[in-house]
Amino acid sequence: MKGVVLIALTLASVCSAARAVPPPKVAIDAEQRLVVGRLAAILDEEAVARQLESGLTTTFVFRVEVAGRVLGGARVDVRYDLWDEVFEVVVVGADGRGERVTLAGRTALATWWSGVEFVVAEQRPRSTPWPRELVLAVEVVPFSVSEQDDAQRWFVRSFGESAARTDRQVTDPAERRGDSLEKVLGVLMATSIQGSALYSARWVVTVAGGR
Amino acid sequence: MRKPMPPEPMRGRRRFRVHALLVFTLVAWATGAAAQSGAALRLEEGRFFLEKITIEGVTTFAPGIVIAESLLETGRVYTEGELRDAAHRIKRLPLVLDVEFSLKKGSERDLYELVIRVRETRRWFWGFDLNLAGWSEPVSVSGVETTNFTESSLALVGRRFAAGRYGVVYAALGGADGTMQVGYTRHDLFAGGGFGSLSLAGSDCASDNGQPSSPSDVGDAGCQTELVGLGLDPTYSNWSTTAGTVRLRLTLGYPLGGNRSLRLKGSYRATESGLRRLALDTDPGRLALFSDRYDVALNLSWVSNSVDDPVFPTRGTLLEAGLDVQTLEADLFQYDLSGSPLAVAGASRSHQLAALATASWHWPVGEQGSFSLGGEALIGRSRIRNLPGYDLELLDADVTVWSASATAGYGLFLKQLRTGERWRELRWENSAQLFAGGIAPSLGQDQVPHYGGRVTTGLTYRNTWGILRFTLSWVGLEATP
Numbered sequence: 001m002k003g004v005v006l007i008a009l010t011l012a013s014v015c016s017a018a019r020a021v022p023p024p025k026v027a028i029d030a031e032q033r034l035v036v037g038r039l040a041a042i043l044d045e046e047a048v049a050r051q052l053e054s055g056l057t058t059t060f061v062f063r064v065e066v067a068g069r070v071l072g073g074a075r076v077d078v079r080y081d082l083w084d085e086v087f088e089v090v091v092v093g094a095d096g097r098g099e100r101v102t103l104a105g106r107t108a109l110a111t112w113w114s115g116v117e118f119v120v121a122e123q124r125p126r127s128t129p130w131p132r133e134l135v136l137a138v139e140v141v142p143f144s145v146s147e148q149d150d151a152q153r154w155f156v157r158s159f160g161e162s163a164a165r166t167d168r169q170v171t172d173p174a175e176r177r178g179d180s181l182e183k184v185l186g187v188l189m190a191t192s193i194q195g196s197a198l199y200s201a202r203w204v205v206t207v208a209g210g211r
Numbered sequence: 212m213r214k215p216m217p218p219e220p221m222r223g224r225r226r227f228r229v230h231a232l233l234v235f236t237l238v239a240w241a242t243g244a245a246a247q248s249g250a251a252l253r254l255e256e257g258r259f260f261l262e263k264i265t266i267e268g269v270t271t272f273a274p275g276i277v278i279a280e281s282l283l284e285t286g287r288v289y290t291e292g293e294l295r296d297a298a299h300r301i302k303r304l305p306l307v308l309d310v311e312f313s314l315k316k317g318s319e320r321d322l323y324e325l326v327i328r329v330r331e332t333r334r335w336f337w338g339f340d341l342n343l344a345g346w347s348e349p350v351s352v353s354g355v356e357t358t359n360f361t362e363s364s365l366a367l368v369g370r371r372f373a374a375g376r377y378g379v380v381y382a383a384l385g386g387a388d389g390t391m392q393v394g395y396t397r398h399d400l401f402a403g404g405g406f407g408s409l410s411l412a413g414s415d416c417a418s419d420n421g422q423p424s425s426p427s428d429v430g431d432a433g434c435q436t437e438l439v440g441l442g443l444d445p446t447y448s449n450w451s452t453t454a455g456t457v458r459l460r461l462t463l464g465y466p467l468g469g470n471r472s473l474r475l476k477g478s479y480r481a482t483e484s485g486l487r488r489l490a491l492d493t494d495p496g497r498l499a500l501f502s503d504r505y506d507v508a509l510n511l512s513w514v515s516n517s518v519d520d521p522v523f524p525t526r527g528t529l530l531e532a533g534l535d536v537q538t539l540e541a542d543l544f545q546y547d548l549s550g551s552p553l554a555v556a557g558a559s560r561s562h563q564l565a566a567l568a569t570a571s572w573h574w575p576v577g578e579q580g581s582f583s584l585g586g587e588a589l590i591g592r593s594r595i596r597n598l599p600g601y602d603l604e605l606l607d608a609d610v611t612v613w614s615a616s617a618t619a620g621y622g623l624f625l626k627q628l629r630t631g632e633r634w635r636e637l638r639w640e641n642s643a644q645l646f647a648g649g650i651a652p653s654l655g656q657d658q659v660p661h662y663g664g665r666v667t668t669g670l671t672y673r674n675t676w677g678i679l680r681f682t683l684s685w686v687g688l689e690a691t692p
Contacts, residue, residue: 055314055323056291057254077254082316082323090254139578142312200578 023203026064026120028130033095034064034072036136037117040201043110047198048140052109055082058140058198064120065135072121078109093119130207140199257291262317263324271334272306275376277327279399280304280406282466294325296470296517301327303521306371306379308332308634308675330634337677338367338386342669344684351449351488367677390414394460405465412458435482438490442563442593442612443506443539445650446600447490450501454483470517474510474533481505487543489601491688499599501559504541510534510567522673523622523638524573525581532568535591537561545599559598563612565591571618579627583620583642589613593650606654614648625670634675640682641668663688 025038042048051058060076072094079088087103089112097119103109124130263285266274281297283289289297294312301310309330314323341364349357369383369392377398386392394410416434436451444450458480465473487499512533518524539561571585590613598606620642628635647662669682 050311050313054312055257055259056294056312057257079254079257082314083320088254137578197578 023205024136025208026134026136026205027208029119029209032123032130033119034121034130034207035117036062036064036074036120037115039113039116040138040203041110041114042138042140042199042201043113045140045199051140051142051198052078052080052087052106054142055080056142058142061139061141062120063137063139065137066131071134072119074118074120076118091116091118094121095119133204133206135202136205137202138200139197141197258288259291259294259314259323259325260288260317260321261285261325262319262322265324265326266329267326268329269331271331271371272373272379273376276304276306276379276398277301277329279377279404281327282404283325293469298327299517299519299527300470301329302519303516305521306332309629331675333675334372335370335676336368336383338365338679339677340365340680340682342667342682342684344686347663347685347687347689348491350490386412400463401465403466405463407464408460408462410460412460413455414452415455416452439539440537440563440612441614441648441650442565442589442591442610443537443561443595444487444598445593445595445606445610445612445654446598449488449490450485450504451488452482452485454485456480456482464514467513469515471513471515474512474514474531476508476510476512478508479505487541487599500544501541502544504539506537506539508538509536512567518571518573522671522678523581523624523636524571524583525575525622526573528573529569529571531570533566535563535565535567535589537563537565543597543599557597560596561593561598563591563593565589565612576621579624581622583618583622585618585620586616588615600654608652608654610650610652610654612648612650614646616644616646618642618644636673638671638673639668640671642666661689 022040024036024040027035027037029035043052048058057077057079060078061073062075063073064071074094075092077090077092080086081088085105087105087109089101089103089109090098091101092098099116099118101112103112120136261283264278264281264283266277269277280300282300283294283297298310298312301307307329311328313326313328315326317323342362344361344363346359346361349359350361351357365385365387367383367385369381369386372380372382374380374395379396380394381396382391382393384391390413392410392412394408396406396408398404398406400407414435434452435456436449439448439450441447458478461475461477463475467473482504484500484502485504487501489498510533512531515528515530518527518529539559541559542557543559567587567589569585569587571583573581573583575581590611592609593612594609595606600606620640622638622640624636624638626635626637642665644665644667645662646664649661663686665684665686667682667684669680671681672679
């Protein structure tokens, strides 16, 4: 009996290891921003794959955290056009810049996904360098993000105002982060008030590069 | 079923986009969020012409119920937001645990088939709710003793049966309304997605051991205790039944479009005998016996509901505003154990007409948590006749009644398993509530609590069979002259 249990446990751990998704790459770019790339192969996760094929919008919300404190985030919206058989994709980074691409089919999406890079946190104050390790989390949310705009604006404005208040206490102009915080919260809140996450993952990643 | 219409012409779409752009620009300007914000760049909202709607995963009741509750119909264009609202409406059905929407190509370009995949609850269902509460003031529950610690529990087991294309019949033992209840719910009433629900409950209050142990409880032998609202009984009294009770409930809902609806709720309850006890009376000897009691309540409300889940709400808003009419009548026999003779108070009547508004908002916090804010306000007029007060006098007055409460809550999923046949959720739930209420003039009821607070923490477990809840509360009451 013990042997059966041991075999079952071994098989379970092997299966679990096989299912483990490798972490994305997080690096510091030339402008001292945090950039995420080499995105993990979560598109093949059952719930994600089903939603991607649903013809409705799938939103990927990325968040970087240190000790539970959110440093930044980014959002990727994907919708499959059933008739044109293309994926419409919009990426919005923490710098507020966006990219819109149209990809012909699942293979093209997977290729783009593994190669895309975007900013998840803007430049930090000189006195506080980026940590060597941080947590990168992703949530996959169904449905469009363009509803509930009132709630979104309320959140963005509330946090924006609180960021502005914090901003006034900062003496170094280089440390004024109010704007970027508002952008980050805009990115995050716009999606996180939507539907329940279909899938979520967290990785502890080592930050590559830096000063 | 409507004949499918061709999708909107390109010109119409372009006009829509121009309007959308204008609206967005104005909104961005007005809020100061500006287009440079990350929220500004997103996919245009999807708009889909539904040619067909298919329901999957429904085995225990009629698929027509899902379609009726969705308020979706073929031959129309829906935005993704409208589809999401429809998904939330379906998920609020007691028959449904979860729902998933997906599209398929239709028969022609730009026509779609909507596939609604439903995860059902079981035919058999159960529920158990246990609350242990500490009180800042000693309260009476039943009999002649007071306590600072109360326990209330509720157990329920029942079964649902499909009844026709849009109906569900259920029967249950236990529950808040009595030891036995039967009910029938009909969807797609009024030919437009309305619904109606009728239930009949009875309890026999079989033994003394079944007495309730909380100011609002159903004892284990069907004896019911209720803390009656200030508008019907301004003395803050418990009314405990000692005999059988029959209760009839009727709810009708009529959709007004989107998440909005009109709702009419009615209730009639009759009981043969019981005990009325002033909840905060320090003199344990004073109480009143009652007989031939009945109460009627009618509530007509406008409701806007975008909450995603009725048990574990994590996002969305619930707004209700309406009129509330209540009547309570009973023959009362006032009794003082300290030696005063039994006095007949006679027939007592209370009527209340009030405006009532409630609101709650829910937001997710992090991956597993959610934060809620809520409030309720009531103001109305009450006519009270021949009701014994704290000093054994009979109250006879017309008063203005008001009450308000505010609640903040935080919930955190400790476990969420939603795969295949396995469905389990365990949530830690916390809430803090402040409440206040009163009548004017005060009628000399100085012991009536005018404000207070309640803090509650507990665990709730849900699976495909039912819900198990265990909570601890602390209730602080403050009476002011």
